[in-house]
Amino acid sequence: MDSKNYHEDLSHIRSMMERSSRFISLSGLSGVFAGLAALLGAIYVYFVFQREGINYFDGKRNVFTPQLVNELVVIGLVILFVAVLSGYFFTAKKSKEKKLKIWDQTTKRLLLNFSVPLVTGGFFCLGMLYHGMFVFIAPATLVFYGLALVNASKFTFSDLQNLGYCQIVLGLLSLFFLGWGLVFWAAGFGILHIVYGLVMHKKYK
Amino acid sequence: MQFNRDLNKEFESRVRLGIMSVLMVNDWVDFTEMKNLLEITDGNLASHSTALEKSKYIEIKKEFVGKKPKTSYRVTQTGRDAFASHLSALEKLLGR
Numbered sequence: 001m002d003s004k005n006y007h008e009d010l011s012h013i014r015s016m017m018e019r020s021s022r023f024i025s026l027s028g029l030s031g032v033f034a035g036l037a038a039l040l041g042a043i044y045v046y047f048v049f050q051r052e053g054i055n056y057f058d059g060k061r062n063v064f065t066p067q068l069v070n071e072l073v074v075i076g077l078v079i080l081f082v083a084v085l086s087g088y089f090f091t092a093k094k095s096k097e098k099k100l101k102i103w104d105q106t107t108k109r110l111l112l113n114f115s116v117p118l119v120t121g122g123f124f125c126l127g128m129l130y131h132g133m134f135v136f137i138a139p140a141t142l143v144f145y146g147l148a149l150v151n152a153s154k155f156t157f158s159d160l161q162n163l164g165y166c167q168i169v170l171g172l173l174s175l176f177f178l179g180w181g182l183v184f185w186a187a188g189f190g191i192l193h194i195v196y197g198l199v200m201h202k203k204y205k
Numbered sequence: 206m207q208f209n210r211d212l213n214k215e216f217e218s219r220v221r222l223g224i225m226s227v228l229m230v231n232d233w234v235d236f237t238e239m240k241n242l243l244e245i246t247d248g249n250l251a252s253h254s255t256a257l258e259k260s261k262y263i264e265i266k267k268e269f270v271g272k273k274p275k276t277s278y279r280v281t282q283t284g285r286d287a288f289a290s291h292l293s294a295l296e297k298l299l300g301r
Binding site for chain 1: 238
């Protein structure tokens with residue numbers, strides 16, 4: 001064997017270790033489109049507020065009617081659905097291009113580790129909705145989502161960790177600016193996703 | 206070459222290198238998962254994994270899930286050490 005063969009051995013070892021332990025089909029475009037969905041959703045909510053005669057940026061405490069809260073929850077779920085769908089689409093596409101299976105051990109591990117903090121956060125928010133503590137929803141969703149990302153990053157690109165930290169910081173910050181949830185939401189789920197998605201797309205094309 | 210004696214003959218095949226690499230970073234890995242990762246045939250995987258088991262580098266567990274037999278692999282401490290020294294021999298050879 002010559003040294004070229006040894007080089008190939010080493011890169012074979014590295015690629016096998018990576019392929020078997022990390023989910024490497026995650027597409028940056030998934031992040032970009034999830035971010036776009038979130039931004040469009042936030043803009044839409046802003047117009048819903050205007051329609052209801054609420055001027056979001058005047059800084060006053062506003063009382064939301066139960067109908068409005070219901071509508072906001074529905075909008076939130078629609079955004080989530082669109083974001084997850086587009087996320088799945090681009091990642092499935094990338095996985096096909098790389099000739100990797102989309103559903104294997106690495107996918108299961110990634111999803112499990114992502115879900116634990118996220119589902120916990122989801123129920124936490126349902127509890128707060130139940131008690132009418134709407135102002136804490138935005139900080140809680142950002143913090144739990146950030147924790148989910150940090151946890152999941154060990155099973156996919158480690159860059160995901162930085163996105164997680166940013167979401168956590170943003171969530172904690174928003175805890176001290178209650179009532180500006182929409183702005184923090186748009187920044188976290190919208191802008192951060194788009195920026196991160198573009199960086200990832202360039203880096204791991 | 207004098208370095209060559211540090212390289213482990215057991216790991217000369219790509220398939221064995223692959224099996225060991227996967228097991229170094231995972232706990233139990235089952236037959237199908239391993240086959241898909243390495244993109245090899247059933248028979249190929251079976252013969253190489255048996256050889257690695259004979260050298261006490263990996264453990265093979267056979268069990269039944271429902272009515273289907275399931276085979277899983279895990280690296281032993283001996284295998285871990287052997288693979289690590291094989292890796293450093295490779296690196297030395299390439300002058301790293």
